[in-house]
Amino acid sequence: MNYRSLFLFFPLACLAFPTVISAQNKKHSNEMHPFWSPDGKMIVFYSNRAGNEDIYTISVETGQKTQLTNNISADSQPTWSPNGQYIAFESDRNGDYDIYIIRPDGTGLKRLTKSPLREMTPAWSPDGKKIVYEVDINGNWQLFTLDLKSGKTEQLTDTAKDHLAACWSLDGEEIFYSSSHRGAHQTDVEIQAIHLSKKKNRAITHQSGVSSNISIAEDISTMVFNTHRDGNWEIYSMELNGENLKRLTFNEDKRADFEFSNIDGEPALSPDGQKIAFLSGREGSFDICIMDIDGKNFKNLTKEW
Secondary structure, X not given: OOOOOOOOOXXXXXXXXXXXXXXXXXXXXXXXXXXXXXXXXXXXXXXXXXXXXXXXXXEOOOOOEEEOOOOOOOEEEEEEOOOOOOEEEEEOOOOOOEEEEEOOOOOOOEEOOOOOOOEEEEEEOOOOOEEEEEEEEOOEEEEXXXXXXXXXXXXXXXXXXXXXXXXXXXXXXXXXXXXXXXXOOOOEEEEEEEEOOXXXXXXXXXXXXXXXXXXXXXXXXXXXXXXXXXXXXXXXXXXXXXXXXXXOOOOOOOEOOEOOOOOEEEEEEOOOOXXXXXXXXXXXXXXXXXXXXXXXXXXXXXXXX
16 A cells, blocks of 8 residues: 555655555555545545555445545545545556546546656645645655646755645645655654745744644644654644644554554544544554544544445
């Protein structure tokens, strides 16, 4: 499976994880990278339950699941468009990773990027007119935007760092992302923001450790993200200016049957900002879970699947 956005501190070493996990976890599949539909009724995610990564949706109320893609390639990192009409995702079905879109009923598949470079991890702008994504250029991940109407692309970053897991501000003026130095361990991955018109960067977090996978919802001035600043992958919230940091999950117990059982990550705020969908390994594999914005009322949506 594709673990690079969760384990940003070793994006190259993470390619070894699928073998490790499949050997240790024989209970059921791994489900990752949840993202809410605009109406808050559905969550899109990807799973390896069919033998490779495919895109699925699940009803938050009923638990009904729908498989959207089905092929031998890796389809992952899905994200819902603001109008609910499309889901963008990454896939290597044409030999290298590109960005695709598909309708929530599994029809209308369309390839958006066609360069020979690896293009991954899409995120929609608030107005649905653009997508920001990552491109592997000379060994570093840089951020680009794609105008969906004109097809024009724009490179946003060009430094000897990795720029990953981007997320738009609600007004569309900034893009939040994780920035790191490529290395064997990458113990410093911080959240930054780039102002699109001013072309200026600002740091959001200022602490040694890994902070990544930002999510912002409408009508609140809060972001959620995952970090291992306290020695374990947990979910935190804080204000967009970097203040009022709060730890929301406390999953520190390791299971003997799953090496990554103490990981909570890839948080996604519901559209109303009242719930968080996230990945958790606490019950023996990676599952899609939800909880309230204050960390209470935990529920595993895919445990019995």
